[in-house]
Amino acid sequence: MTCKICGMGDEHGHPPWMYEEKKMTYIIAEAGINHNGDMSLALKLIDAAVEAKADAVKFQLFHVERLKQYQLNEVQMRTLKSYCDGKIEFLCTPFDRAAVDTLDKLVSTFKIGSGQANQDFLSYVSAKGKPMIISTGMSELSEIRHSVSDVEVPFTLLHCVSLYPTPPEKADLQRMLTMKRGFSCPIGYSDHTEGIDIALAAVALGAAVIEKHVTLDKSMQGPDHKASITPEELKALVKGVKRIEESLKET
DSSP: OBBTTTOOBGGGOOOGGGBGGGTOOEEEEEEETTTTTOHHHHHHHHHHHHHHTOSEEEEEEOOOGGGGGGOOOHHHHHHHHHHHTTTSEEEEEESSHHHHHHHTTTOSSEEEOGGGOSHHHHHHHHTTOOOEEEEOTTOOHHHHHHHTTTOOSOEEEEEEOOOSSOOGGGOOTHHHHHHHHHOSSOEEEEEOSSSSHHHHHHHHTTOSEEEEEBOSOTTSSSSSSTTOBOHHHHHHHHHHHHHHHHHTSOO
């Protein structure tokens, strides 16, 4: 079988739902920094992702002074990884090389944010030998091709609009189809619109991966809560994805 996310065979050890033959969308519950630096909230976000039956839950590892209140450190990331083990795939986006080195011990796949999707950074991550899922907000197709030119591991590209939240009329799902025609790799969608309907539309158009921010409370202080969905909405998203997958099966 061939993995839908990274293009590798079953020797790489990813679970069955990641394989192309299963025709299943890989759903990432993006916890991001919606824990607001509180480990108890981070653990609850994992619980919400597990209960919703998402495939992965993702955090962020960075060293930025102005966002210090939202940071979790390496020890805390190891705790979150251990908490995920046996329940759900643990992912985390590195924002610098030090974070890449730290996460190399914790993740089986690197998730790269739009702001780090440049040739130099992707080459550094590629040298770790693990597949990547790469968001492409703010990048033209020619820039994406240049950025991945030195990547020597299988990768998936995510269409992404870097507006938080993204108005539906700016979602530009046609771009995802353009990327499908232009790149010989799986294509997905990192969704920053409010609600779940645009993400479901992306699945109907063939997204291999859906990434969606999740929060315990949209009214909480922080930059991403408003563009996030609640645990109940995440459950609805997962159920909706499964229904769409069923409807696309040949009879």
